[in-house]
Amino acid sequence: MDRMAASVNPDRSEWDVIVLGGAAAGENAAQYATQFSGLDAVLVENALVGGECSYWACMPSKALLRPVEVLDTARHLPGLASVVEGLRLDVDEVLARRDKIVSNLDDAGQVRWALGAGIDVVRGYGRLTGARTIEVTGADGTVRTLIARHAVVLDTGSAASIPPVPGLREALPWTSRDVTNLHEIPRRVVILGGGVVACEAATWLYGLGVDELTLVNRGPQLLAGNEPFAGELVADRLRKAGVTVHAERTMSEVRREDVRDSGVGRIHGGEVKVTLDDGTMLTADEIVVAAGRKPNSDDIGLDKLGVSPGGYVDVDDQQAVRGVGGEWLYAIGDLCGRALVTHMGKYQARIVGEVIAARAKGEQLELGEYGRHTAAAGHRTVPQVTFTDPEVGSAGLTEQQAREQDIDVETVEYDLAALAGTFLLREDYSGRAKLVLDRAKDTIVGATFVGTGIADLVHSATVAIVGKVPVSALWHAVPSYPTPSEVWLRLLETLNADRRGGSA
Ligand SMILES: Cc1cc2nc3c(=O)[nH]c(=O)nc-3n(C[C@H](O)[C@H](O)[C@H](O)COP(=O)(O)OP(=O)(O)OC[C@H]3O[C@@H](n4cnc5c(N)ncnc54)[C@H](O)[C@@H]3O)c2cc1C
Ligand SMILES: NC(=O)c1ccc[n+]([C@@H]2O[C@H](COP(=O)([O-])OP(=O)(O)OC[C@H]3O[C@@H](n4cnc5c(N)ncnc54)[C@H](O)[C@@H]3O)[C@@H](O)[C@H]2O)c1
Numbered sequence: 001m002d003r004m005a006a007s008v009n010p011d012r013s014e015w016d017v018i019v020l021g022g023a024a025a026g027e028n029a030a031q032y033a034t035q036f037s038g039l040d041a042v043l044v045e046n047a048l049v050g051g052e053c054s055y056w057a058c059m060p061s062k063a064l065l066r067p068v069e070v071l072d073t074a075r076h077l078p079g080l081a082s083v084v085e086g087l088r089l090d091v092d093e094v095l096a097r098r099d100k101i102v103s104n105l106d107d108a109g110q111v112r113w114a115l116g117a118g119i120d121v122v123r124g125y126g127r128l129t130g131a132r133t134i135e136v137t138g139a140d141g142t143v144r145t146l147i148a149r150h151a152v153v154l155d156t157g158s159a160a161s162i163p164p165v166p167g168l169r170e171a172l173p174w175t176s177r178d179v180t181n182l183h184e185i186p187r188r189v190v191i192l193g194g195g196v197v198a199c200e201a202a203t204w205l206y207g208l209g210v211d212e213l214t215l216v217n218r219g220p221q222l223l224a225g226n227e228p229f230a231g232e233l234v235a236d237r238l239r240k241a242g243v244t245v246h247a248e249r250t251m252s253e254v255r256r257e258d259v260r261d262s263g264v265g266r267i268h269g270g271e272v273k274v275t276l277d278d279g280t281m282l283t284a285d286e287i288v289v290a291a292g293r294k295p296n297s298d299d300i301g302l303d304k305l306g307v308s309p310g311g312y313v314d315v316d317d318q319q320a321v322r323g324v325g326g327e328w329l330y331a332i333g334d335l336c337g338r339a340l341v342t343h344m345g346k347y348q349a350r351i352v353g354e355v356i357a358a359r360a361k362g363e364q365l366e367l368g369e370y371g372r373h374t375a376a377a378g379h380r381t382v383p384q385v386t387f388t389d390p391e392v393g394s395a396g397l398t399e400q401q402a403r404e405q406d407i408d409v410e411t412v413e414y415d416l417a418a419l420a421g422t423f424l425l426r427e428d429y430s431g432r433a434k435l436v437l438d439r440a441k442d443t444i445v446g447a448t449f450v451g452t453g454i455a456d457l458v459h460s461a462t463v464a465i466v467g468k469v470p471v472s473a474l475w476h477a478v479p480s481y482p483t484p485s486e487v488w489l490r491l492l493e494t495l496n497a498d499r500r501g502g503s504a
C-alpha cells in the first residue's frame with residue numbers, strides 16, 4: 001500500500017485540537033475548528049486518511065452500482081434495449097474504475113488536502129490516557145504522547161459486526177470491505193443480512209455476474225427502518241434478478257474446510273457449507289456478512305475517563321461525550337451511533353468544530369433548533385439514499401416512527417410510475433412515494449421515495465421537514481415538468497382530495 005508520509009515534526013506534542021480518526025467527518029471537524037479561529041489541529045489516523053467511506057464503503061460501492069444501474073436502464077429503454085441486448089458489464093473495467101475512485105487505496109490526496117488546510121497528520125493508533133491526552137503507537141512500535149490544549153474529537157468509526165454463528169468467523173467471511181473492494185467474482189454467494197449493505201451489495205453482485213445469490217435476513221422485511229413498501233419493492237427486484245431471499249431466517253452453522261487469508265476482496269478459501277435455522281443447507285463460494293456495525297470504541301482508552309468501552313459513545317447536542325466533565329471531549333460519526341451515514345457524521349463534525357472554536361474564544365454558544373452550535377438534525381431529519389434498484393430515499397420519520405412519537409399522523413402516497421417525469425426515464429418504471437405529516441401542525445415530518453432516479457428528491461423533502469414548510473406554502477413550490485419532482489404536486493393533490501373526501 002503506497003501512502004504519503006505526513007510531514008509533522010516528530011518532536012511536536014501539543015495542538016489546540018486533536019482529532020482521533022481521520023475519516024471525512026474528522027477532517028471536517030478539524031477544518032471547522034481551525035478555519036476562522038486561529039486554532040491548530042492534528043488528525044491521528046491509523047490507516048488511510050479519508051476513512052471507511054472513501055475507500056471501503058460509500059465510494060467503492062457507488063462506483064460498482066452505477067454501471068449496473070445504467071445497463072439495466074438501457075435494457076428498458078427502446079432505442080437502447082436492442083443495442084445492449086445480451087451485453088454484460090466489462091467486469092475488469094468496472095473494477096478498474098472502482099480502484100480509481102478509491103485512489104488505489106492511497107490517501108496522498110487527502111493528506112495533501114489536510115496539510116494544505118493547515119491541519120497536521122500523525123500516523124498511528126491512538127488511545128486516550130487521561131484528560132486531553134492521547135498516546136499514539138506508530139506502525140514501527142514507537143510511542144508518542146500528544147496533548148490537546150482545548151479539545152479532543154473522537155471519530156474512530158465502526159466496523160462490520162460478525163454475529164456469533166458457529167463457524168462463521170472461522171470461515172473468514174467477506175465483510176463490507178471485501179465486497180466493496182472485490183477483485184474476484186465468486187460464482188455462488190450467500191449474504192447474511194437484509195439491511196443497506198446487504199441490499200446494495202446484492203445489487204452489484206448480480207450485476208457483476210454472480211450466478212447464485214442468496215440473502216439470509218433475520219427480519220421479516222428488507223431495509224427495515226424504512227417504510228415497508230421500500231423493502232418489498234427492493235425484494236421484488238432482487239427476486240426478478242434471480243436472487244433467493246430468505247426472510248426471518250439466520251445461519252445456525254457455517255463450515256469451510258479450506259480457509260485461506262488471500263487478502264481483501266479475494267475468495268477466502270474453498271466451498272462454504274451454510275445451515276440455516278430451519279435446516280436449509282446452502283453451498284457457496286463466499287459468504288458476505290452484512291449484519292450491522294459495531295463502534296470502534298473498545299480500545300481507545302475510554303475507560304481511563306470512566307466511560308464504558310465497546311458501545312456507542314453517548315453525546316449531547318454539542319457532540320460532547322456525556323459523563324466527561326470539562327467540555328473537552330467530543331465524539332462524532334458512527335462512533336456516537338446517532339445516524340450511521342457519512343453526511344450526518346460530517347454535519348456533526350461541522351457543529352463540533354464551531355463549538356470548539358466558540359468555546360476556545362469564550363463565546364456564548366448559539367443553541368436552539370437552528371443554532372449554529374446544536375446538532376439537532378440528528379434527531380428527526382436524517383436523510384438517506386440506498387442505491388439499490390429501485391433506489392430508496394428517505395428523510396425524517398416513517399409512519400411508524402411518527403406514531404411512536406405520538407405525532408397526530410396523516411399520510412399520503414402516490415404511484416411514482418404515474419408521472420411523465422418518471423415514464424420518460426424507463427419503460428418499466430415502478431416506484432412509490434409517501435409523505436408522513438403532522439396533522440396538527442400541517443407540516444411534513446417524513447418522506448420516502450422509491451424508484452429509479454429519486455436520489456435527488458430526498459433533499460427537497462429534507463428542506464421541507466427542517467424548514468417546517470406548511471403544506472399551504474408547498475402548493476407554491478412548483479416542480480419542473482417533466483421530472484420526478486412532479487410527485488410533490490401529485491402528493492399534494494392526493495392529500496387535498498383525501499381531506500375533502502374525494503379522489504384526485
Ligand atoms: C458498504 C458501505 C457503504 C456505505 N455507503 C454509504 C453511502 O453511500 N452514503 C453514506 O452516507 N454512508 C454510507 N455508508 C456509511 C459510512 O461509510 C459511514 O457512516 C462513515 O464511513 C462513518 O464515518 P466515520 O467518520 O464515523 O468513521 P470511519 O469512516 O469508520 O473512519 C474511522 C477512522 O478512524 C480510524 N481509527 C479508528 N480507530 C483509531 C485509533 N484508535 N487511532 C487512529 N485511528 C483510528 C480508522 O482507521 C478510520 O480511518 C456505507 C457503509 C458501508 C459499510
Ligand atoms: N447508502 C447508504 O447510505 C449506506 C450504504 C451502506 C451502509 N450504510 C450504513 O451502514 C450501516 C450498516 O449497514 P448494514 O446493512 O450492515 O446494517 P443494518 O443495520 O442496516 O442491517 C443489518 C441487517 O442484518 C440483519 N441481521 C443482523 N444479524 C443477523 C443475523 N444474525 N442473521 C440474519 N440477519 C441478521 C438485520 O435483520 C438487518 O436486516 C447502516 O446503518 C447504514 O446506514 C449506508
